[in-house]
Amino acid sequence: MVITKEIGDYPKDDTIVYKQKNERGIVSQNFTYKVITAGNYPDKKILQVTRMPNCYSIPNNYKIQTSWGRGKENKTVQCIITYHENKPLYQIQYGRNFTEQVSSGLSATNATDLLYNNFTKNKTRVSGILLFSLQLNKLKEYREIKSRKKTLKPVNNMSTSGLTKRATKVASKVSEQFSNITSDFYLLKDTSQLESISFSVKEKKYVVDYGKENQVLKHKKEVAIVRAMDKSRILRDGYRYFAAIEPSLPREKVISEQKISINNLMEQNIKINVVDITTTVAVDPNKIPHIIDENVIETVINSVGKAGVRSIKEILIFLIPNLIKKNILNPSQPLISI
16 A cells, blocks of 8 residues: 655645655655646647556646655656647656756656666666656646636726736746747757747737846936937927837836936036126117016016026036046046047
């Protein structure tokens, strides 16, 4: 009599320990599984099962790391199952960084036999079902719950945050499938990487970037956009229209915050001073004025003679260190021709 036990809290924890004990309570088999992708059960018309008496359902798009053995005999492999032409293909990756691989279109047991022929001389072989963890009830229950069809809301009835969450889930699924697809076309050592995807739903476009954004490049891009807006005299509303048409552009709020930050930096380093300019205006007493509103006249009088100036010295103090850093100015020849 064999007693089995599964220890783990999947999907909260991706590690599952599986133990087999004999009737005396002595552990005869001990496997540690790390679930990379739980996969799903395909349509019943093409779903394959293992041989009797167990008849375990075989998932699609499934990847798991299996460890077994003690001490120096401990081994770890990566097992993958994907359906090709409605039949499962069993792959086992092994060696350093899982760069070696065997595969079989027959069964998990056949793939395991190929592994032992290449990976180890140990005559005691493990079951292909245990190596691929097809016996785990925790994964079976998870896939069955996951496969239950959900009632989806039409996108026209969803909020912006709901649409964003749905698009994020789509991007996550694409990322999961990417490694399985690329394994058919590239070697693992080639290090293929998914950087971004774009798609549209009901004419609404989504662009998803994977990995951490380069903050230095992000800052340079925002500053460049602020500079282009100033030179081309593009107003906030105008840029907002551009950003709505092209999703890859930063949002208008981000650019506005960057512009405020630049203005604050300029104000700290190169202050604007207001000065009075003495003016003499020749007035023809016989000429009838076009503006007779006293409030308007007072406002104009108070504004005339005001000017904003910046110190050329402060400007140079601010610019020169950066010009030297960029090798535009040579400190050994500190002459500037204007």
